């Protein structure tokens with residue numbers, strides 16, 4: 001394999017679990033290793049349809065539909081393959097058992113960009129995170145103790161408990177039940193490459209309870 005082939009095999013491939021949830025990005029080299037062992041299938045999206053191919057089927061498909069560009073072309077001694085862009089794992093059912101992370105984005109998501117004191121919706125850059133029980137009074141950084149708050153409410157409450165500031169939460173904050181469907185941070189180039197797929201998957205995957 002020349003240096004060019006190395007570059008092709010370094011291309012990123014999106015990995016889906018059996019629920020068609022994006023769980024990882026790996027290089028094509030690793031993707032082929034999974035395909036060869038039968039641990040994954042190629043997902044190829046054509047018009048509005050997804051098709052799933054075993055490695056052997058993919059070899060046939062590549063023969064009938066040769067890759068258009070060099071960067072999508074994987075040459076082996078025997079045949080020429082199209083580079084898969086998305087693969088579907090055959091075995092590992094679940095998302096990595098990570099809990100939903102307590103992140104700024106996830107808290108905004110849970111609170112629907114709504115100040116939990118005045119109930120108004122704000123652009124994210126105009127929202128703060130508020131520790132209901134302030135940190136210096138023993139308040140912890142947990143789903144139950146952090147809410148979205150607008151700047152006005154945040155400064156009004158200052159370093160007090162809500163009732164001390166005569167304020168009330170509109171909803172009692174809890175840990176969200178949902179889990180991340182796309183637990184990946186994709187860079188712009190990757191997002192562009194998988195956009196059609198992710199857009200379609202967004203509407204078509206079966207949702208978890």
Ligand SMILES: [Zn+2]
Nearest residue numbers: 115118150153
């Ligand atoms: Zn507010």
